[in-house]
Amino acid sequence: MVTLDKIYHASYVLKDVVIPTPLVKATAISDDCEVYLKPENLQITGSFKVRGSGYKISQLTEEEKKRGVIACSAGNHAQGVALAATKYGIKSLICLPDGAPISKVEATKGYGAEVCMVPGVYDDAYNKACELRDEHNYTFIHPFDDENVIAGQGTIGIEILEELPDADAVVCAIGGGGLISGVACAIKSLNPNIKVYGVQAEGAPSMYESIKQGKPVHLDKVSTVADGIQVKEPGEHTFKYVQKYVDDIVTVTDDEISSAILKLIESQKMIAEGAGAAPLAAVMFNKLPVKGKKVVCVISGGNIDVTILSRVIKRGLLRSGRSQTLCIELQDKPGQLKQVADIIADKGGNVISIHHERASEGTDINGCYLRIVLETRNFDHVKEITDALINAGFKLV
Known part of the structure; x- marks a missing residue:
């Protein structure tokens, strides 16, 4: 207990x-x-994770330490086991799911462990670690149980x-x-x-x-x-x-x-x-x-x-409404883009990127689409900008 x-x-x-x-x-x-x-x-x-793995490894018998330790992890337990094992001069092998972040994989190696990448998620890494434990008589360090x-x-x-x-x-x-x-x-x-x-x-x-x-x-x-x-x-x-x-x-x-x-x-x-x-x-x-x-x-x-x-x-x-993409249907004539930009600037929006494309088959032959990515303050600010565009006669898609 x-x-x-x-x-x-x-x-x-x-x-x-x-x-x-x-x-x-x-x-x-x-x-x-x-x-x-x-x-x-x-x-x-x-x-x-270094707390649990550190205490567990400190309580191993000398015979368990000699066999080396094996663990499975999504990344954080791996680093804790690697650090604690290296501190006590014990060999460590860690099974990681292949979707684990690269930073966690490299850090685990950096703390002195050998790494085995396993296709799948944590549970697949666990099964592989159990298999290797039985095969090589390693001491298993469970990440939580x-x-x-x-x-x-x-x-x-x-x-x-x-x-x-x-x-x-x-x-x-x-x-x-x-x-x-x-x-x-x-x-x-x-x-x-x-x-x-x-x-x-x-x-x-x-x-x-x-x-x-x-x-x-x-x-x-x-x-x-x-x-x-x-x-x-x-x-x-x-x-x-x-x-x-x-x-x-x-x-x-x-x-x-x-x-x-x-x-x-x-x-x-x-x-x-x-x-x-x-x-x-x-x-x-x-x-x-x-x-x-x-x-x-x-x-x-x-x-x-x-x-x-x-x-x-x-x-x-x-x-959080801090970024917003708008798609606006325009008439393909001079001044439309300037008018849209003026409205956005007047309302305090910041344009990050613009993509302009001619209308496709089935739409107005004089139409075009303007896709704009904006920096905004919140959802109220987004609504303020979209309302201003609609009131100015623009159609949001």
């Missing part, structure tokens, strides 16, 4: 492994509640309450459930009145469905921008701990996660990956009953690939 004593022991063992991540008060996130961030994206390896790993992650809960003992709620992302199991166990043991909420991506709601059905559920497919929580099936141990300690689980969409990533960049100058931003998305989009409360969102990781970040920012801008 994971106990408070074991979590405190993990905290003692890890004091020379992990770095402090003090709470950050985030004033620009919500008008309804007081939001604090636990920035594990600033942790060594860029994720909380292990009591020492859970105890290591639980050190976050102790740190939160040491710094903010009057917290009302703590919000964590859920993939396999290791993080929230440890955090909830620590927090509920210290103060049962504090609410603990879990957040899953709408495209990978394995724990959400499992709790609803009262047993671990295996999803046929998962798809989300939050690759760190893209898990088809929760662990047996973690399911029980979530069932026992967690007050509620909600889901967020990829668009909501993208908006949360963008909010963290703009308001906190902080980079989070999709899994790390999911708790904040749940608070931003009022998925949880936290009005008037002190809420801690665990920003679990910041290892997002820059190409994915670019796409996420673009999606976040669209989702």
Whole structure:
């Protein structure tokens, strides 16, 4: 069993492994509640995972260490295992799904691990790791369904309450459930009145469905921008701990996660990956009953690939009305483009790009289309511009 004593022991063992991540008060996130961030994206390896893997590896027997360790991961656990194994002079092999961000793959190699890329998602990497474990007698380091790993992650809960003992709620992302199991166990043991909420991506709601059905559920497919929580099936141990300690689980969409990533960049100058931003998305989009409360969102990781970040920012801008594409049907005659540009400029819009094309078969022979990408302030600003164009006689397609 994971106990408070074991979590405190993990905290003692890890004091020379992990770095402090003090709470950050985030004033620009919500008008309804007081939001604090636990920035594990600033942790060594860029994720909380080094806590669980570090404690687990520290507790291995000498015989287990000699055999070398193997793990499977979407990327963050991989880096934690690689770092901890190298620290203890142990050989490590990590199985990663082939869709893992390049930055996570390269970082894992950089911490000293050998990497095996596996076609598919996390669960496929898990199956391959089990196969190699049996073949070569490696010691397996599970990313979430292990009591020492859970105890290591639980050190976050102790740190939160040491710094903010009057917290009302703590919000964590859920993939396999290791993080929230440890955090909830620590927090509920210290103060049962504090609410603990879990957040899953709408495209990978394995724990959400499992709790609803009262047993671990295996999803046929998962798809989300939050690759760190893209898990088809929760662990047996973690399911029980979530069932026992967690007050509620909600889901967020990829668009909501993208908006949360963008909010963290703009308001906190902080980079989070999709899994790390999911708790904040749940608070931003009022998925949880936290009005008037002190809420801690665990920003679990910041290892997002820059190409994915670019796409996420673009999606976040669209989702928040900060970017808009308009298609306008024009008469092909002089002055039309100038008139459109004048209206947009007068309303404070900024033109990013323009594409002009002649009308196709079946439309007015004198017609043409103007496709404009704009920078805007919000959806009200978009409406102000579109209304002005319509009032000036232009037809929006």
